[in-house]
Amino acid sequence: MEHFRNSGRNAPVADRRVFQIALSGPPRPSMAEKFRTWWGGWPWGQLALLAVFAALGVLFISNVLENMARIGILPGFAFLSSSANFEIGESPIAFRAGDTYLRALLAGLLNTLKVSLLGCLLATILGVAVGVAGLSRNLLLSRFVRWFIEITRNTPLLLQLFFWMALAKALPAPRQASGLFDAVFLTNRGVYIPSLSFVGGPFGIAAALGTAAVGTLFLIIVLRAIGKLTRRSGMVVAGLSVAAPFAYLLLAGAQPALDLPALSGFNIRGGLNLSPEFAALLTGLVVKFAALIAEIVRAGIQSVGKGQWEAARALGLHDGQIIRLVVMPQALRVITPLTTSSYLDLTKDSSLAVAIGFPDLVSIVNTTANTTGQSMEALIILIGAFLTINLALSALMNIYNNRVALKGSRR
Amino acid sequence: MTTRLSRALPGLRAGLFGTRANTLVTLATLLLLWQIVPPLLRWSVLDATFAGEANACTRAGACWAFVTAKLRFIVFAFYPPDLQWRPLLVILLLCAILSASALPRFWGRSLILAWPLTILACWLLMQGAFTATPIPSNQWGGLPVTLFVWALCFAAATPIAVLLALARRSTLGGLRTFAVLYIELMRGTPMVAILYVAMLILPMALPDGLSIDKMLRAIIMVTLFWAAYIAEVIRAGLQAVPNGQTEAATALGLGYWRIQGLVILPQAFRIVIPGIVNLAIGFLLATSLLAVIGIFDLLNAARASAADPQWLGFYNEAYIVVAVIYFVICFGASRYSQWLERRLGNSGAAPV
Numbered sequence: 001m002e003h004f005r006n007s008g009r010n011a012p013v014a015d016r017r018v019f020q021i022a023l024s025g026p027p028r029p030s031m032a033e034k035f036r037t038w039w040g041g042w043p044w045g046q047l048a049l050l051a052v053f054a055a056l057g058v059l060f061i062s063n064v065l066e067n068m069a070r071i072g073i074l075p076g077f078a079f080l081s082s083s084a085n086f087e088i089g090e091s092p093i094a095f096r097a098g099d100t101y102l103r104a105l106l107a108g109l110l111n112t113l114k115v116s117l118l119g120c121l122l123a124t125i126l127g128v129a130v131g132v133a134g135l136s137r138n139l140l141l142s143r144f145v146r147w148f149i150e151i152t153r154n155t156p157l158l159l160q161l162f163f164w165m166a167l168a169k170a171l172p173a174p175r176q177a178s179g180l181f182d183a184v185f186l187t188n189r190g191v192y193i194p195s196l197s198f199v200g201g202p203f204g205i206a207a208a209l210g211t212a213a214v215g216t217l218f219l220i221i222v223l224r225a226i227g228k229l230t231r232r233s234g235m236v237v238a239g240l241s242v243a244a245p246f247a248y249l250l251l252a253g254a255q256p257a258l259d260l261p262a263l264s265g266f267n268i269r270g271g272l273n274l275s276p277e278f279a280a281l282l283t284g285l286v287v288k289f290a291a292l293i294a295e296i297v298r299a300g301i302q303s304v305g306k307g308q309w310e311a312a313r314a315l316g317l318h319d320g321q322i323i324r325l326v327v328m329p330q331a332l333r334v335i336t337p338l339t340t341s342s343y344l345d346l347t348k349d350s351s352l353a354v355a356i357g358f359p360d361l362v363s364i365v366n367t368t369a370n371t372t373g374q375s376m377e378a379l380i381i382l383i384g385a386f387l388t389i390n391l392a393l394s395a396l397m398n399i400y401n402n403r404v405a406l407k408g409s410r411r
Numbered sequence: 412m413t414t415r416l417s418r419a420l421p422g423l424r425a426g427l428f429g430t431r432a433n434t435l436v437t438l439a440t441l442l443l444l445w446q447i448v449p450p451l452l453r454w455s456v457l458d459a460t461f462a463g464e465a466n467a468c469t470r471a472g473a474c475w476a477f478v479t480a481k482l483r484f485i486v487f488a489f490y491p492p493d494l495q496w497r498p499l500l501v502i503l504l505l506c507a508i509l510s511a512s513a514l515p516r517f518w519g520r521s522l523i524l525a526w527p528l529t530i531l532a533c534w535l536l537m538q539g540a541f542t543a544t545p546i547p548s549n550q551w552g553g554l555p556v557t558l559f560v561w562a563l564c565f566a567a568a569t570p571i572a573v574l575l576a577l578a579r580r581s582t583l584g585g586l587r588t589f590a591v592l593y594i595e596l597m598r599g600t601p602m603v604a605i606l607y608v609a610m611l612i613l614p615m616a617l618p619d620g621l622s623i624d625k626m627l628r629a630i631i632m633v634t635l636f637w638a639a640y641i642a643e644v645i646r647a648g649l650q651a652v653p654n655g656q657t658e659a660a661t662a663l664g665l666g667y668w669r670i671q672g673l674v675i676l677p678q679a680f681r682i683v684i685p686g687i688v689n690l691a692i693g694f695l696l697a698t699s700l701l702a703v704i705g706i707f708d709l710l711n712a713a714r715a716s717a718a719d720p721q722w723l724g725f726y727n728e729a730y731i732v733v734a735v736i737y738f739v740i741c742f743g744a745s746r747y748s749q750w751l752e753r754r755l756g757n758s759g760a761a762p763v
Contacts, residue, residue: 038584046585053589060616067615138436139426144444154692154741155734156699159710166726351601355703362603375611379604387599 064376073373080105086367088359090275101368108364109385115278115360116347116389119285123346124339126286127293134298145294152291158352161284165356168276174268185261185268191279192261195272198254208245215241277358281350289346296338300331332404340397344390351386361385465722477725478732481716485732488552488712494539498555501533505558513747515754526566533559548626552707554736560630560708561698565641565691567634572641577671579642580649590642597639602700605636610704629701637694644686648679681755688748692741699737709733 029037039046068075080102088095091107092114134145152160169188171177177187185192197205219237223229250256261271274282304327312322353360365382369375428434458472468474478485487495508529511517537559539546578590597605609632614622623631652675660670702711713729716722 040581040583040585040587042583046583050585050589059618063618064612064615136436137426137429138433138440139423140437141440144440150742151734151738154696154738154745156696156710156737158699158702159730159734159737162710162714162726163730166730348601351603352700352703354603362601362607366607369607369611375607376615379608379612382604382607383596383600386601386604387596390599 068373068376071373075374075377077377079368079372079374079377082372084368084371086371088364089357090278090359101372104364105361105368105381108359108361111359112347112350112353112361112385113389115281115285115353115358116350119282119289119346119350120343122282122286123289123293123342126290128297130290131294131297131301134294135301149291149294152288153295157284157288157349158355160288161280161352161356164280164284165276168280171276174263175266177263177268179261182262183260183271185263185271187268188276189267189273190276191274192268192271193274194261195259197257197259198249199257203249208249211245212242215244275358277353277356280356281353281358281360284352285346285350288349289342292342292345293339296335296342297331299338300333300335301327303334304330329404336397336401336404340394340401343393343397347389347393348386468725473731474725474728477717477722477728481719481722481729482732484553484716484719485709485713485729486553487555488707488715489550490552490555491546491550494542494546497536497539498551498553501536501555501559504529504533504536505562509562515751530563530566533562548624551626553712554709556626556701556707557695557698557709560626560633560701560706561691561695564630564633564637565694567630568638568641571634571638572645573676575638575642576645576649579646594639594642597636598643600636602633602636602697603703605632606700606704608632625704626706629704629706640690640694641687644683644690645679647686648681648683649675651682652678684755685748685752688744688751692744692748695741695744696737709736 036043065075081100083098084101084104085097086104087097088104088107090111092110093103093107095103095107130145130148134142134149136142136145168190171186171188174185174187174189177185179185183194198208216238219241220229220234223233223237259270259272261268261273308326308330309322312326317325350360351362354363354366357363361382365378369378372378426433427437453472455473458469459475460468460472461475462479463476465474465477468476483492483495487498490498508525511525512522535541537546537551537555538548575590575594578586579594581587606629609628610625613628613632617623656674656678657670660674665673698708699710701708702714705711707715710733713733714726717724717726717729
């Protein structure tokens, strides 16, 4: 090919074109040509339609700006650094009235992330358990599970949240609360659970767990890059990265302390306190989505044909092996994409927190919009945050889906 | 009867006590049920108060007298009591059109025409047309609002969804990109955020002199929001129609709109009807979010009924009434969806 091109260089212009057409195929399409093919037919009509949409958008935004100017609000995100004069019920980061709006929104975002991640994790565990229980050959159990799923699926989540909230408020006061094994207390001031902490170390337990997670991820990526990632090396690496930060903590002189909640006076001290709102929201999300995930798990397991079980039995595998080696890999192909969308829905539905008074992102955005009048900016932040979370979550789940998908059907 | 029972018994015994593990599971489940059922029964029946005034009710049991007294408020909320035949008629009209839509026998052009007419009639009835005093939408409430908003938004969203799905599948790059961005934006956003846009942004975005009430703003935004979800379901149907259909229709000399309208969409709809019914169930449950922006839908009306100073605090009873109404509608609809799936599957409607 190169040879012919070179020989064509000295030829007359017309001939050169002939050479190119004849020998190196059709000319490479220019950018404009590519764009035109992509843009497709009906070019001006499309342009006009999009222009109408754009004009509507511009009209709306200019109206909003005009209205903001009329009531004396400066558009823009400068309000983020001014101080927010409201309290937040609970927050993973310290927040006091007078801190900036940015910090308030961050607290809300962290609350949303906290309840969504915990919700996804617990809903998966409960959902798989319920889904498997529903397939049980025991009539009583499968019937019971069926009713649980139908009732949960066919009533609104908001109603369930109101119910859990009413239940949380109707729990006994701390003085009257009887603990489960003296470790978990259900009271009208929230749920108290034991917590594990390290006293006197250079960093806390959250930092240790974070290091472990990042370390595991990093080492697995490295192993994968050098092609040494097996089940065994993965386990070793994960074990090491979990053990290392805790070993360091202990060597640095930290004392592990199991903090059990206990009644003292009128209140319960010690342990980890989950507020009634958080407990109700988490319970509501977990129960609702466990029912949805249970249905998905059931469908996934039932999608694996009977012949697979029979063939595996004929090979002499026992039930545990059949589930682990034959059924699950196939069922996961059905389960994973559906569960992904359940996770996305759970994250979005965590926004119902605003109705029961848990300070999630939506609730903080609402307060911010009401106190500053910057409702457009506040909602842009809200929608942007949810889009980012959703895209990140679905990207992560897509990676996992590619791992379990049928190898030939990878796209 | 006895023969049926005696035939069922061995199966039942095997199902409950077949093996040792099975017996253990049965006992464990019975233990769990023992924790749940007797207290529930005591609360809802044995210790319950069925008639009388609020002071007759004890805190130990359910107060069904509350439901008898407030059922009318839960269903119709603040709608003027002497005009409540209007929302009742709305409920009946919507039930009628939904039943007609549920039967494949009625599927056709006249049904498509009947929908907007029914919605219009409901709207006129609700706002009190042909009476001296129109009824503003902040007095609407209860079950008619839930059903009406749901039906209206769903009906209005479907045509938009068809256009979005077609745009997303088309070869027109500009419109395709717009459709993708629109659908992903809407599907990535929680419905609560959309309702806040309806409440906070929309009034500011409209030109001066044009102000619309909260109910209508919510309806507009929810319609735009649901359209994205319906579009994705319809797109799945469009993808399931084999390419040969388009090619054959093109060979017959049909233009784009006739190909889509006469050949592709009817087949695509047939494939996705069960999916759309499931989506509709989800939407009905989601209408309860209207409570967040202060519209008195069924759930919010129930909450308000328990805030009545005379009957203060009977939230559980109010919630149970709402739960039963939602459950009956949604459970029925999901059973219908399963029946339809079997029926459509049997008639060979889905082309291969």
